Amino acid sequence: MEGHHDDFNNIFTKIKSLFNDSRGHTLQRMYGCESDDGGITRRYDQYCFDGEDFISLDLENGTWIAVKPQALILKHDWESNKYTKFWKNFLEHDCIDLLKTFVNYGRETLKRKVRPETFLFQKESPPEVVCDATGFFPKALNISWKKDGQDVHVDVDLRETLPNQDGSFQKRSILKVSAEELQKHTYTCVIEHSSLEKDLVLPVSERRILRDGGSGGGLMGIIVGVVVALVVLVAVVAGIVVWKKKNSGFKSVPSRASSEGDSSSNNEDPVMINRCRTNWYHLSSLVGFAAIWKKRNSVRPETSLFQKEASPEVVCDATGFCPKALNISWQKDGEDVHVNVELRETLPNQDGSFQKRCILNVSAEELQKHTYTCVIEHSSLEKDLVLPVSERRILRDGGSDGGSDGGLIGIIIGVVVALVVLVAVVAGIVIWKKKNSEAHSLQYHYTALTPRHAGSEFTAVGLLDEKQYMSYSSSHRRLIPDNWIKNIMSENYWKDEAQNMQSNQYRFNSTFKTVREQFNHSRDPPETSLFQEEASSPEVVCHATGFFPKALNISWQKDGEDVHKDVDLRETLPNQDGSFQKRSILKVSAEELQKHTYTCVIEHSSLEKDLVLPVSERRILRDGGSGGGLIGIIVGVIVALVVLVAVVAGIVIWKKKNSGFKPVHPNPVI
Missing domain, CATH: 2.60.40.10 (Immunoglobulins)
Structure with a gap:
C-alpha cells in the first residue's frame, strides 16, 4: 500500500499546483469492483476535487474522461504512460480475484445477521x-x-x-x-x-x-433506574466472580506485563470488564443525550416575507428555529397552493438553529385579484403562523418584468411524471436483482488534504460489502487491517499493500500541484454590495456574487477588531452562470453604528488584497412612501434631466431667432 501512498501524493501535488494558492483543498479517489452470482460486474475509478467530479476512467476504451477542463493535462499524461494500463488491468482482473478471496474467507463475518432492538416512544411536546x-x-x-x-x-x-x-x-x-x-x-x-x-x-x-417535567418518571427517571440497576448488577456479578476465583483454587494465567509493570489486571475478568465499559459508555451517552434533550427547548422561528419589485417571486423565510422540523406552505383564498412553489431544504445556522425558505412564483395581477398567505408550522408555535402576502416587504425597485409562459409548467410536469415512472421502473429492477442474486463489492476510498499552514494529509479506507476491512494514514505510515480479516492474507501481503499506499500518495501530491496551477487561470472576483433594508432595521447585509472558485469568506470588524456575535453567515449558493454568491448579515443597532466604525471584509483567491467595505457607505432599501431612498434619487435625476433638456432647447431656439439666420426654403411643390 505504500506505493499507492506515494502515487496519491504525486497526483495531489499536481492538482494543487493548478490553483497556485495556499488555501485548503481536498482530493478524493474512489475505485473498486462489484460482482454477483449472475456474473455481472461493475468496475470504476474516479477522482473528485474539492467535492466535485474531476476525472474518471473509461474502462471500455482504456481512456480517461476529463470532467473539468483543468483535468485534460492529467488525461494526456496518464494515457501516454503505463498508468492507465496498470489500473485497467487491476480493475478487470486483480480486483475481482481479491473480492472473491475476501468474500470466501470472510463469509462468516459478512453473512452474519443481527436483529434490531426496537423502541417506540413519544414526547408530549412537540x-x-x-x-x-x-x-x-x-x-x-x-x-x-x-x-x-x-x-x-x-x-x-x-x-x-x-x-x-x-x-x-x-x-x-x-x-x-x-x-x-x-x-x-x-x-x-x-x-x-x-x-x-x-x-x-x-x-x-x-x-x-x-414527559418534559413533573415528578416520578420521564426519560431521566428511566435512565437513572437503569443505571442504578446496572451498577448493582455489576457489583453482584463482580462479587460472585471474585468469590468463585478465591474459593475454587483456580489460578488465572498472568497476562503479559505492561510497559508500566502493572500486574493488577491479572485478577480481572476481561470479558466482563469490557462489557461493563461498553454498557457504561452507552449509558453515559444516553444520560448526556437526555440532559441535552431536557435542557433544549423549542425555539420559535423568526419570519420574513419579501419580494423583489421586478420579480414574480415572493419569498417566505424562517430562521433561528429549533428543532429542525418546520413546514412552509402557501394558500390562495384559504386553499392550499402546490403549483409554482419551490420549498428549499432546511439548512443549519452557526448557532445550532435552522433556517428554511419557500418561494412562490406569482404575477402581480394574481396578487391583486386574490388573497395569498404563507403558513408556517413548527413545534414551538401554539398555532400556525399566517403571514399575508399583502404585508410583504419590497426589497428592490426595477422595471417591468416579462410575461409568464404557461408552456414551461407543462414541460416541467411532463418531465417530472416521466422521471417518476423511470425511478419506479429502476427501483423495481434493483429490488428484483437484490432479491435474486448475492452481490458483493470491494471499494477503496482515498482522501488527500492540504491545510493552509501544514503539509498534505492522506488517508485510505478499504471496504468489503460496505464494511471497513483496512485503513491507512500518512500520519503513522502504517496499514491497519481489521481483526476479522487480518489472518486471511499473509503478513507479506499487508506489507506490500502499505508500500503501495506510500507510492500512491507521492503521485497524488504531484498531480494535485499541477491541477492547482491550471485552476489559477479561471478566477472571477466578486461583485459586492452593502445594504440595509431600512434605516431603522437592525440588520446590515454584506453580499458577494459572481465569484469563482467557490471558496470565499465574509467577516465583520468593529473599530478594526473581529466581530463574531450577532453574525449570520449564510451558505455559498450557485448562480446559473456557474459562479457563486454568498451573504453575511450583521445585527447591530443604529446607536452602535453611530458610535463605532463597522466594516465588512471579503476574502477571495481572485483578490490581491481583502476587500474592506465601510458600513457607513451602505445603501438603504426602503419599503416605499415619502422621504427619499432609491425612488427619490431616481425621481430627482429624471426631474433634473427634464429641466436640463428644456434649458438647452430654449437656448437653441433663442440663438436661432436672434442670430439673423434665414433658413433656405425648398423648392415649392407644383
Whole structure:
C-alpha cells in the first residue's frame, strides 16, 4: 500500500499546483469492483476535487474522461504512460480475484445477521412519535409508517443510518402527528431487515410517553433506574466472580506485563470488564443525550416575507428555529397552493438553529385579484403562523418584468411524471436483482488534504460489502487491517499493500500541484454590495456574487477588531452562470453604528488584497412612501434631466431667432 501512498501524493501535488494558492483543498479517489452470482460486474475509478467530479476512467476504451477542463493535462499524461494500463488491468482482473478471496474467507463475518432492538416512544411536546432501531447488522434497514393500514409519507422524518461502536448500526424515523389523530386512527411503525423472517409491526398505541417535567418518571427517571440497576448488577456479578476465583483454587494465567509493570489486571475478568465499559459508555451517552434533550427547548422561528419589485417571486423565510422540523406552505383564498412553489431544504445556522425558505412564483395581477398567505408550522408555535402576502416587504425597485409562459409548467410536469415512472421502473429492477442474486463489492476510498499552514494529509479506507476491512494514514505510515480479516492474507501481503499506499500518495501530491496551477487561470472576483433594508432595521447585509472558485469568506470588524456575535453567515449558493454568491448579515443597532466604525471584509483567491467595505457607505432599501431612498434619487435625476433638456432647447431656439439666420426654403411643390 505504500506505493499507492506515494502515487496519491504525486497526483495531489499536481492538482494543487493548478490553483497556485495556499488555501485548503481536498482530493478524493474512489475505485473498486462489484460482482454477483449472475456474473455481472461493475468496475470504476474516479477522482473528485474539492467535492466535485474531476476525472474518471473509461474502462471500455482504456481512456480517461476529463470532467473539468483543468483535468485534460492529467488525461494526456496518464494515457501516454503505463498508468492507465496498470489500473485497467487491476480493475478487470486483480480486483475481482481479491473480492472473491475476501468474500470466501470472510463469509462468516459478512453473512452474519443481527436483529434490531426496537423502541417506540413519544414526547408530549412537540407531538412526535419516534420509532428507533439499534444494534442491527447488516446496515440496510428500512422504517416506515402506516395509518389504518395505508402508507404514510407526509410529516415523516427518516434519519440516516448511523454506526454503533460495536460495528452494528442504528436508525430512527420520526412521525409528526397530533393526539387527536392518534385517537381517531390506528398508526403502526413497520421495520424491515434481512435478519427478520417477517416485518416487525409496532403499534403506536403501545408507545412509551416521555414527559418534559413533573415528578416520578420521564426519560431521566428511566435512565437513572437503569443505571442504578446496572451498577448493582455489576457489583453482584463482580462479587460472585471474585468469590468463585478465591474459593475454587483456580489460578488465572498472568497476562503479559505492561510497559508500566502493572500486574493488577491479572485478577480481572476481561470479558466482563469490557462489557461493563461498553454498557457504561452507552449509558453515559444516553444520560448526556437526555440532559441535552431536557435542557433544549423549542425555539420559535423568526419570519420574513419579501419580494423583489421586478420579480414574480415572493419569498417566505424562517430562521433561528429549533428543532429542525418546520413546514412552509402557501394558500390562495384559504386553499392550499402546490403549483409554482419551490420549498428549499432546511439548512443549519452557526448557532445550532435552522433556517428554511419557500418561494412562490406569482404575477402581480394574481396578487391583486386574490388573497395569498404563507403558513408556517413548527413545534414551538401554539398555532400556525399566517403571514399575508399583502404585508410583504419590497426589497428592490426595477422595471417591468416579462410575461409568464404557461408552456414551461407543462414541460416541467411532463418531465417530472416521466422521471417518476423511470425511478419506479429502476427501483423495481434493483429490488428484483437484490432479491435474486448475492452481490458483493470491494471499494477503496482515498482522501488527500492540504491545510493552509501544514503539509498534505492522506488517508485510505478499504471496504468489503460496505464494511471497513483496512485503513491507512500518512500520519503513522502504517496499514491497519481489521481483526476479522487480518489472518486471511499473509503478513507479506499487508506489507506490500502499505508500500503501495506510500507510492500512491507521492503521485497524488504531484498531480494535485499541477491541477492547482491550471485552476489559477479561471478566477472571477466578486461583485459586492452593502445594504440595509431600512434605516431603522437592525440588520446590515454584506453580499458577494459572481465569484469563482467557490471558496470565499465574509467577516465583520468593529473599530478594526473581529466581530463574531450577532453574525449570520449564510451558505455559498450557485448562480446559473456557474459562479457563486454568498451573504453575511450583521445585527447591530443604529446607536452602535453611530458610535463605532463597522466594516465588512471579503476574502477571495481572485483578490490581491481583502476587500474592506465601510458600513457607513451602505445603501438603504426602503419599503416605499415619502422621504427619499432609491425612488427619490431616481425621481430627482429624471426631474433634473427634464429641466436640463428644456434649458438647452430654449437656448437653441433663442440663438436661432436672434442670430439673423434665414433658413433656405425648398423648392415649392407644383
